[in-house]
Amino acid sequence: MQFVRKDLTDRQLKDLYTSLLFPRMIEEKMLVLLRQGKISKWFSGIGQEAIAVGVTAALDDDEWIMPLHRNLGVFTTRNMPLSQLFKQWQGNKDGFSKGRERSFHFGSSEHHICGMISHLGPQLAIADGIALAHKLRQENKVSVAFTGDGGTSEGDFHEALNTAAVWDLPVIFIIENNGYGLSTPVREQYRCQQLADRANGYGMEAVTIDGNNILEVYDTIRGVREYCLKHQKPYLVECMTFRMRGHEEASGVKYVPKELFETWEQRDPIKNFEQWLLEEQIVTEGDIAEIRLATKNHIEEELNIGFKGQSIIPDTEEELRDVYAQRTTIPPLVIENHMAGFQGTDHPVSEKKFIQAIQEGLDQSMQHHSNLVLMGQDIAEYGGAFKVTEGFVDRYGKDRVRNTPLCESAIVGAALGLSLKGYKSMMEMQFADFVTAGFNQIVNNLAKIHYRWGQQADVVIRMPTGGGVGAGPFHSQSNEAWFVHTPGLKVVYPSTPIDAKGLLIASLNDPNPVLFFEHKALYRSISGFVPDAYYEIELGKARHVQAGEDVSIITYGSGVHWAVEFASQRSDLSIDILDLRTLLPLDYDAIRASVMRTGKVLLLHEDTLLGGIGGELAAWIAEHCFNHLDAPIMRCASLDTPVPFNIELEKNFMPKNRLAATIEKLMRY
């Protein structure tokens, strides 16, 4: 192993050695504790420390890192107190995640580290978002994301690198190529010679280096960092290394040929560096002994504190509260919009189509929040598939109104990265159906991050949704129920122009991830008076559309219009209509009030029946309003089939044509 010191002083070389030794000695101690049954298993980084330590040492302390499961060296080199790290591993209250997350699956904004979720890949695009924020603010910083060789086979790898290249983002992507995935050798993982070869396809520079040589890692990253800053471009660094222990402690290494261990033992990053430091007389044997003793003592002291971690006494209220970030900003004008029309403003109003109301809400939000960035496919010059953002790029520029490559997952990830840097973002799904391609980022990253380690995900995802226009199974779906089942998200679904504008503004002012459903068929078919002012409709509050005594129709989206139309044709029935407006959180008070007014409930939605929100509402009403019911709760929803293309088939699929019959059945009780 060739060590080249370049201009590093003896002091710096000694410091690097100390930093390199620290994670190794922690793990050696943990192996003892594991055998004593005092701690649970983890993912070992033994043999790979030079990468995590060298990379972190080469960065400024306030440059964000997205590390993985073997990167203890990132956490130690960022000087996170070992005692608190230990408490984290033990699941104590005073770790970094209140006992809610395991080993390295947490972040700390104080240390500029955004820890991984278990899924490999999504961490890469978060680095894109952070780099975008640097670029927009003209901060001279890079962001860094790690991946293993196995993780490079995930689509997220491709999406994140391609987006960084296309957007000229100063991101350093680090591959730790340790020869194996869990047990899968690299020959079963990819067919290129080196993983760095892939960079060429992205139009990006790359280099393959010896990941066991701390000076090579450190010097490469210093140089790459300068390149990324100067040229405002990403860079791929492939670090060749080897995993000296099992995938996780206790999982064994039977599948690895013995000779490989012998070869790589000779290439141990610490032994080799230590040897060189001695040969070059940069340190003496005495210095080494001193550093080792000091490190050992430090570890013992910190573990003593760590073992006294606060154990957890579950507090359900706190658990539920921490799922969402609390809003700290004061709402602007809040409008109450119920049966009698809206109140709370003397401001002028204008008649607007549903789509115009959304445009106006978005436009005013862009004026209100200089840190709001819009992202989506074809949303800039083209104005978006439905023209919602038409003209925005002229008013706000390409920095803030961004066409994206075709990569839903990377853009949701980038949105989270922006949020880490204090930005707000709105991402337009071209069609709600395509959210499947970004699903993981939404339900696992955005939704869970606040509960996991208190970081907000200030992101709104607009979802043009629904059918009725003969667009077939993949441009017509109602998929809101997927998200209602995910704690940490908010799900908003307006049915009128005034609500659409006010709810969109409220969603953009909310610090949590919001899925904002816009029914495509309403865009140009529904009009109404909308205040010109910048106002909010409160999230989580249903709208009482009309009062009735015979039967309640509880619904949202296009269901509201079907219900109103039906009621207008049935003067013989007194129908109470409730528009839920927000599906997560639900307005249980309004639901209860409606049930109490009529005693008979019909739940109506365009989504398919089985597993739809109607089932959840029926369960809640049965549990909480049983005494007020005069009949079984009924549901009217789409057929349990994909959405068919043929317009007659689609009409048959939709619940609208079954509404009258279902009401008849209900009224017969």
Ligand SMILES: Cc1ncc(C[n+]2csc(CCOP(=O)(O)OP(=O)(O)O)c2C)c(N)n1
């Ligand atoms: C999306 C996803 N699929 C599968 C897994 C299970 N898994 C955890 S680690 C691992 C191997 C990862 O290999 P690599 O990326 O080379 O990293 P290494 O563990 O070798 O550092 C697998 C398959 C996962 N965590 N995420």
